[in-house]
Amino acid sequence: MDKSVIRFNHCDKDIFCFFVPDQCPECGVSFSGKRLEEAPVSIPNPFSNGHKVPCAFLVASTEDNVLRDFDGRSDLHTGITNTNGIVYNYTKAGVQREHQGWERCICVPLVQPDMFSLMSQWDQYLEKFSSAQMWDPLWQSFNEETHNCYSYTLTFINCVLATQSKRALSKDEFTQSFVLPRIKRASKYMMLCREISQNHFYIVDSPRRNSQESPSEDEDSKSN
Template identity: 50%
Template structure:
């Protein structure tokens, strides 16, 4: 289970922690919360339990840049359709910590029956399904590059940053960054 992370700003820094400090860990000043801009806010986790939601493209992995990612599609009941070396699989567990991309309408799941298991991997399975949905809506297909750039990479980058933050905060009390360019 991930730690609950908060962010506060002080002395032109974003300060991440699992608790609100009494004094700024950078300058030592007492944190009174006099200004709304300095109020602590919760940092939402980018991860979700796919079995409790539905109708999403899912990305699963360590998000550390050293392991492969796996993709799947969840239905309205939380079953995850994913392609494994053994072929198309329906998983009712194992997707409790994944990144979710809400792209799929519930009425589009019959399109899964049009999927052919030959010569596919989990990514092409999901992209093929998404392109089937787009085609049924009268829209053009996405290329692998466009799909990856628009939907996969932004969420994987956010998950990777969050994992790095959690790893740091499990060892240290604070993580501080200069405010410019901050996008967490």
């Protein structure tokens, strides 16, 4: 299990850690009997157990380590879950149906909870799509650039959109709107975890401090 990252504010600094310390790591003042300037907040963990998120698009690192970093240095793999959390994903050996291995990944839910009709047909759609000839390695080989896990997942998503009379999404559209923002969030979260693991804290100037200083600087310039 990942530790929860906590953020609190003191000394005009945003301080990230795994637990609130007894004293401020920046100024050394004791928090005993004193209120923090802001209540500590938990930073949401961007990773989920893909097997527990039905009808979703998944992105996972192929690196099998505790601190999978989504920073562009590790290869990423994509898949689609059915209603039972089985992950369908396309590899050089064809479509795989996996009950484990996707416990820590980025999830993009594809079906709203009230879309009962689509959800009831989801497994049938996914199985029929995955059994198509184009995903049979004997008929068409896996290609790193043009016929890969990402093209498999996006083609399925567009097939589902077609059944809903919605337009298809290009690779760039889907990546920019749904994938990259989540990968950036995950990359930042992993950076925080690494920094805290190494130094116990990660400390930066509070954005609120900068925003509060700007008006006063303007006022000073007007008065001079």
